[in-house]
Amino acid sequence: MKIEANTQRDVHQRLARHLDWNLLRTFIAVVECGGFSKAAQHIHLTQPAISHALKRLEQSLGLKLIERNARRFDVTDAGKIVYAKAIEIHSQISRLAEVPLPGDQQVYGHLRLLFASRLQSAILNSLLQQFHLKYPEITLSVDVLSSAEIQSRIERGLGTVGLCLMRDSPRKLRSIPIISQRYGLYCGPSHKLFQRSGVAASDLRHEDFITFPSDQIGGVLSPLAIFREQHLYRGRVVATSNNLEEIIRLTEIGIGVGLVPMHIGSDFVKEDRLFALPPLDGISPIDVHFIWNSEVNITKAEDVFIDYALKFLAKAAD
Template sequence: MPEPGRDVHALLNDRLDWNLLRTFRVIGQELSISRAAARLHLTQPAVSQALKRLEEQLDCQLIARRGPRFDLTEAGEEIFAIAGEIYGQVSQLSSALQRPGDEMIGKVRLLMISRIFSDRFDDFLAQFHRLHPRVDLEIDVMRSSDIVSALLEKTATVGLSLNRRPQPRLEQRLFLRQRYAFYCGRHHALFGRGNLSDSDLQSENFVSFTSDQIGGMLSPLTIFRDQQGFRGRIVASSPNLEEVRRLVIAGFGLGCLPEHVVADDVSNGLLWRLPPSGGIADVDIHLLWNRDQKMSRAEHAFIDSLAQRLAQD
């Protein structure tokens, strides 16, 4: 820590390392040193050392450990929010430097949830690239909650995400409606059985998304289970669709999965579709962007073109 008597805050403007703030921002998003290290392509000791150095420079504790996990302290929450604002301002430098008469160049940062299958979106990307070959596209796959946070912090151009509660600062357009249904894996006792009814599922255990709770992004699935009186436990969970799918296939329990995403798994004998025949719930994926964010010409073109394409369909 700094020497006694020195004014720590007077030194921050000159000596605070932005890379440490950027690292802390990812730590705050992941609430895990190991996951933050994976996202940043760094080692865990390097991330831990960066956190320690930032705490020393700020002369305050930023995280409070809870066994293997931790939470942000009150000061950590404030620094996390400030780091997001700073990152958002840095991300807009390219738009401030671009001259109106230039050929359209720049970068569009798109955040997406995993396993979005859409032919019309693929066609849109191909057409946009033909029209604007010097616009670079950066795509990151994240959880819905992280996508919404990044857009509010103005650190990305646009997102394709679940968003049950509209945000006042975010524009929202319906991108894709996903029908969720119950499935079991090939190792489950119900696999391959015909003539099943809803009552046959009521005591079965479940694999769930971590956002599948009241108030979460996928809470319609929770509401359906509660209304139907299902008594089984949630025995495994993940925020990642791929991992939920893996656990369902492995036989941990029943799972609610998007029909169009797992259609090939059903055809290949990995998953078995369960009642009710009409599915469980429709969950919407939205196109989101921050209306207050200063955009480059490239970013405006990407958003406007995609929004127009959605309006045509």
């Protein structure tokens, strides 16, 4: 038994000395992207390089992390544990560069902002502008993600704040609504209703829809689902996407009637790429929330930004 204990200790020491952090970083990308090809695009490596990195990591740990073949991609139980630990390591490493120099009164650091796509807000623009003027040494990175992914990353401490749609706030997250978006119904040039005069709501009763996965009763976009139920729209949902650009693309090429934020749809209407359908005043507004995690260790820069943002938003609401 003593030999086994020493062997296990040797393994731990060898890992601490020789494990390449980049292998864990690559593994995180593979898990979060759900595959090798998407991970390769995300972190700008070739797919063979991704495969080689995973093989090296599995050999270093002596564990099988991912089961995959032509049809399946599954993270093993061991892989899920390693992923959780890798996330913890990533969170700590990303904060090393933010340690202040002795005697330096300037606030340094980096903010990871996670935004839902195509947000338009004068308040948000002013917040970022004024914060940068006051704290010019704090740098920013902005990732555009689905609302579900934004919440997931903020929960895991992989972002400073997020701006996203949300229904229920998870226990770890705090949030305040800051923007309201109205959604409208649109069709593309090849659709039979495109630029037809006198289109009524009843004309949409049997049309197919393109929408977001969360457009269902109980989902983030449930007011849209409720609206369709109330108006007895019986067409199928023929396509869904978490990506607004893809919703617009599918609507524009005529796959069905698309649900699009009105401030975005109006620009496409001006270019004759989309046509607005009733109700022309849109559907119930959906709130975009400012979210942050109150239970993770944050840097000075992150603390300063969250405090500044909350005071700024409270003043703007008065």
